[in-house]
Amino acid sequence: MGKIFWKRTFRELKKNFLRYFALWMLVILSMFLVVGIVSSAQSTIQTINQTAEEDHLEDGEFTLAVPLGKEAIQNIEKMGVTVEAVFSLDLKQKDNSVIRVMKNRRSINKIHISQGREAKQEDEIAVERIYAAAHHLNPGDTITLADKTFTICGIGTTGDYELCVQNPSDAAADGDIFGTAFVTPEAYENLKKSGAVRQSEDLTYAYHLGKDADADEVREYLSGRLLRFETAENNPRIKPANGDVQINIRAGLAAGVIVLMMLAFVISVFVVHSIDKESSVIGTLYAMGVKRKELLTQYTMLPVLICFTGGIIGTILGYSPLALSFLGGETYNYYSIPEIEICCRPALILYGTAVPAVTAYAVNWLVIRRRLGETALSLIRGGMKEKVSYVHLRTRSFVRNFQIRRILREKRSCLAILAGMLISLLVLDLGLNCYVLCKKIRRSTMKDTKYEYMYQLKQTPDTIPKGSEPAYAETFSKENMGYELNLTVIGLKKNNPFFPAVKSHGKDEISVSSSVAQKFHLEKGDTLTLKDKADGENHSFTVVEIVSYNSGLTCFMDIDGMRAVCGRGPEDYNVLYSDHSLDLKAGQIYTITEKKDVIKTGAVFMDLMMPMFFTMTGCGILIFLIVLYQMVKVMIDRASHSLSLMRLFGYRDRELKRLYLNGCFTVTGAGAVFMVPLAKWIMDQMYPSFVANIACGLDFEWEWQLYFAVYMGVIICYLIIQALVMGKLKKITPEEVLKQRE
């Protein structure tokens, strides 16, 4: 019996090859997507955590105005804390990019070299990976810093600059405009003396807490001379990728459940159709003494095999470098992390390989079990009988009636089409929301950045340089869905030409930008509480207005109010905005930010998100095409007897299409009218959590043209499938009616 069943299974596969192939592809694609997203994320987290341990990632860092003396260091070390100076010099290159040069690290935040080695000679330098890639630098190449030529001896990354931004409050990293580099202590001292340094030396120390050591104790000890104190958890430069990909894991697992439900539904339609078609055979075999178990094995074998092999291939592809580059590539290209090593988790492998097969088995088992609940005789007699919905239609048009009857009869397939459409649209919308958000960030950054230069000052000049606008800005933090986000609050003078006019007055009022309002769901009259990153204190403000400004997460106050919040004097300012370059001394400047760099960082998201966008769009379209093909094909297969009969009566292809396919077209077209906005609405509810840790607004509203384009995409997909199925429909001949008798 087993041999015969195998033969039969093989023949069934041969006969319906395209259908099984489509199911196989659907499983492969679904598992590739789910396993790919989750495994890329897990591998990224594993690699980052492992590297952090190996390279002794800091527990925090602090920046001072003057270096610590020997005694102070000893005092801190007595608290069980290891301290290492990570001083830096910002050097501008000919292409206007900035290289932050530091000494080789000794014990904390050690450089993770991916190519070459650390600098050993005075003329050697190890360059950060993203900067090196953006500037096409390789070991053996040379770069010039302060008129001195350095040979690149290595390319690497450090954990304290995983998000490699010049200022912790910068919205995005961009290797084109900023990177780090490491030289020997001697080379560093020479550079410091060279006079080419644009800004004063940054005096930051990294610390490592020993057993029972407390960061707050260190903060207290340093208070008074502290410019910045940040624990690793609150430092936006440290391990931001983990947060990003953690979201991917959640999204991937959610997608996994949704995809499984869709698979189960598609398989159930598939199986119900096959079993209905075979019901007289099942009845005959049953009558002849074949056992339930044998029948179950026979009829579940093929779909289970298809799903099992599809699951294995999908899982292998999901763990492949291909998936890592498509689905995890943007993490590697954006964050300064070492090469991601693929890590295999048994639970995910089990999900990818076993779950599709188990789903297929379970669905088959349920359907066949229900069928075998009937008597053998009723199975034999009812072999070709189909369930009919006894609905009386009032419409007088025969064609309309016929189409409605088809839809009623094929409601399960129609539902599967709509479910497949919704799931595909969700996948597609994830990609499109990414695209729209990035596009809007780029556009608003260009629109809202009106200054040409922003100087963050260490010391204010004696007089305010002509043509510049002083402001007092501080970075605060606020929690959003479990992530600490940096917000910049700028205290502005009245009639500041570079920012919108603000109404807020005094230290209790704040004007929030539209991006902040979206991100934190703020409205006029709400209270906004922000945490001061230096002293950890909370400040509460009343939102007096929402101003149209979408570049990063920014709030505005009047400068006097801001000075009062930060405990500064009436003439104090720490930022200068200007439409031209200012003649300031290097020692006065903390950082210089140019408009073109800000605009570039706004565009960087777009470039990074493109592979993800294309993968999501491609997968969404493919899933929809496969589900649509499967379901329309099932409908046509189930109607093959009546189609053959129609042909016998003299119906032409065009008329058959009108009767049998146009109803489905109506379902798809009308369904898309609801599904496109529904999927967008669902995705809009989920999407903020996917970008919870990114310092940007939440403006991913679509233009009507995009809705229309998605709708037309659905229609085009249907027309493609219709053309494919028409080929099959044309092959149905009148003779078939003679073979298929009730």
Add this chain to the structure above:
Amino acid sequence: MYIKITDISKSYGTKENRNQVLSRVSMELEEGKICVILGASGSGKSTLLHLIGALETADSGQIQIGGQEITKMPEEKLSDYRRDFLGFVFQFYNLVQDLTVQENIEVCRYLTEDSLDLEELLRVLGLSKHRDKFPAQLSGGQQQRCSLARALVKNPKLLLCDEPTGALDSKTAGELLILLEQINQQYKTTIFIVTHNEEIRKMAHKIIYLKDGMISKTETCEHPASAASLCL
């Protein structure tokens, strides 16, 4: 519609599995007549009907219907031929299960602009009160009458009936034959009836006896008996 069949042969399979179903069959039938094809199972009677209905293609020979040679027609033309000239009645009705009686009839009415009056047809065939029922809600006889109504609604010139009474009890079968007779007389429809029930031959103008794929005997009858007189 004049029908002329000349030297028609048909076989299935190839080489050693070849099964010659019809062998050089020739016959003629005048317009508006009833022809009954009789024969045992496997004699080729259904195949002959299918060839006339252009449901199958002959290996050799010619079939002329109203002066048109159909054996060499392309599929599209054959579709037009079936659409414009033919009506089919099957032993197993072949009704579309999820369409009502009226909708099943409309399937064929849709194909012509010159259809018979639907109300009249429903009344004549006794289906008026069943018009909104689905096939599964009808008896075998009612289903076959629906099948007949569907075939007739487009007012075909040629009606092909394959064992139309095969699945019916004798009373219902008798009623159906009376209907066929009425249609033949009222609309001058040429009718082919394939059956193995010898009694039905009495209502035919021409009787073809098939045996092993060949015509063993042909009878003609100027004044056939009325369907009502048959002892089924």
